[in-house]
Amino acid sequence: xxxxxxxxxxxxxxxxxxxxxxxxxxxxxxxxxxxxxxxxxxxxxxxxxxxxxxxxxxxxxxxxxxxxxxxxxxxxxxxxxxxxxxxxxxxxxxxxxxxxxxxxxxxxxxxxxxxxxxxxxxxxxxxxxxxxxxxxxxxxxxxxxxxxxxxxxxxxxxxxxxxxxxxxxxxxxxxxxxxxxxxxxxxxxxxxxxxxxxxxxxxxxxxxxxxxxxxxxxxxxxxxxxxxxxxxxxxxxxxxxxxxxxxx
Ligand code: 13P
Numbered sequence: 001x002x003x004x005x006x007x008x009x010x011x012x013x014x015x016x017x018x019x020x021x022x023x024x025x026x027x028x029x030x031x032x033x034x035x036x037x038x039x040x041x042x043x044x045x046x047x048x049x050x051x052x053x054x055x056x057x058x059x060x061x062x063x064x065x066x067x068x069x070x071x072x073x074x075x076x077x078x079x080x081x082x083x084x085x086x087x088x089x090x091x092x093x094x095x096x097x098x099x100x101x102x103x104x105x106x107x108x109x110x111x112x113x114x115x116x117x118x119x120x121x122x123x124x125x126x127x128x129x130x131x132x133x134x135x136x137x138x139x140x141x142x143x144x145x146x147x148x149x150x151x152x153x154x155x156x157x158x159x160x161x162x163x164x165x166x167x168x169x170x171x172x173x174x175x176x177x178x179x180x181x182x183x184x185x186x187x188x189x190x191x192x193x194x195x196x197x198x199x200x201x202x203x204x205x206x207x208x209x210x211x212x213x214x215x216x217x218x219x220x221x222x223x224x225x226x227x228x229x230x231x232x233x234x235x236x237x238x239x240x241x242x243x244x245x246x247x248x
Contacts, residue, residue, distance in 0.1 A: 005221065006163060006207055006228035007245040008041040008126065009235025010066060010094055011048075019236075020048045024055045026238035033060030038245055039228075042235065043094055046080050053089030064092035064126070067100060070113040082114075082121040092124045094230075096152055098132075098169045108151035116154050119161060126163040126230065127152050128209070129190070133170035141168075142189050149193035159203030164190055165230040171210025173232060180219060183208050187225035214240050217247035 015023075032040050043064040044052055053063045069079035085093055095118065096111035115125040129148035131141040149164060166186050171178050178186075187206050195202040208220055209230030220226060234240040 002037070003160070003205060003227065004037050004039040006039050006041060006205055007241075008064070008092070008094075008207070008228065008230050009043060009241055010097070010209070010230055010232050011042065011044045011236060012066070012099070012232060013045060014236055015044050015048055017048065017051065020044060020052055023236070023238050024052065024059075027061070027242070028055075028059055030238060030242040031059075032242060032245065035060075035245055040241075040245055041092055042241075043092065046085070046088075049085065049088040049090060057089070062091040063088075064090045064094065064123075066094045066097070068093050068095070068114055068118060068123075070110070070117045072117075082117045082123050086121045086123055090123060092126055092163070093118050094126045094128065094165075096148075097128045098130055098167060098172060102169075108148055111152040112154055115152065115157070119154070119157060124161050124163060126165050126207075128165045128167050128230070130165075130167040130169050130171075130210070136168070136170065141186070145186060145189060146193045149190055150196070153194065153197060153201055153204075156198050156200060157204070158200045159194075159205075162194075162201055162204035163207060163228075164194065164204055165207050165209050166190060167209035167230060173211070175211050175213075177211040177213075177216050177220065178208070180223060183220060183226065184223050187223070191225060212244060214243035214247065217244040221247055 041062040065085040068082040100106045118125040131144040205227040207228035212229045
């Protein structure tokens with residue numbers, strides 16, 4: 001059976017308990033469990049994972065984290081471990097998002113060890129890669145993404161426990177998604193880079209993120225190698241999120 005598409009929402013640093021309750025009640029009305037071939041996932045701020053896990057599960061929707069520490073526990077003020085995310089009911093964790101790479105200095109090596117920690121605790125890492133505008137204009141986009149995949153993705157990781165998200169930095173939050181050609185080309189390059197790692201990683205799921213909206217989701221999701229979407233802004237609205245999940 002073909003692997004379902006992953007339609008994942010990254011709420012970033014957005015959402016109070018009241019807003020989460022409002023989102024959940026709207027989502028329930030849209031019957032998110034009736035989507036064969038699509039797996040839905042919401043990654044809210046860590047503060048909301050615990051209380052959203054059960055109601056989301058009742059609607060057939062998974063919950064995940066946006067980051068984790070590579071360690072198990074200890075003196076790491078402000079950090080959250082993969083085991084803690086798992087304990088709250090998470091199935092996935094987003095790692096190496098460009099906002100964390102840019103604002104928190106996360107390197108490919110750090111993303112790599114975080115991904116291994118995620119796997120040790122049964123979480124599926126969603127490893128984000130993507131070039132900046134300057135790198136693209138400099139003709140470096142493909143080399144940058146190849147290197148990010150080579151270094152961030154642990155060797156030997158099982159393909160069915162791996163998601164790689166192609167998120168060109170210049171497309172995030174700008175309303176300007178990458179062109180279909182660019183998305184297709186980069187998914188092909190990521191597939192090749194994964195194939196160079198190990199038998200398992202070669203079949204990891206590859207998804208696209210960067211200004212995915214209800215009006216462009218169908219064409220993006222129809223591309224051959226695109227296995228789903230990582231949605232920022234539009235995932236905060238249950239109607240928009242479900243419109244993307246329904247896009248064909
Ligand atoms: P937007 O959908 O708001 O562009 O954000 C994309 C993103 O960063 C998802 O991780």
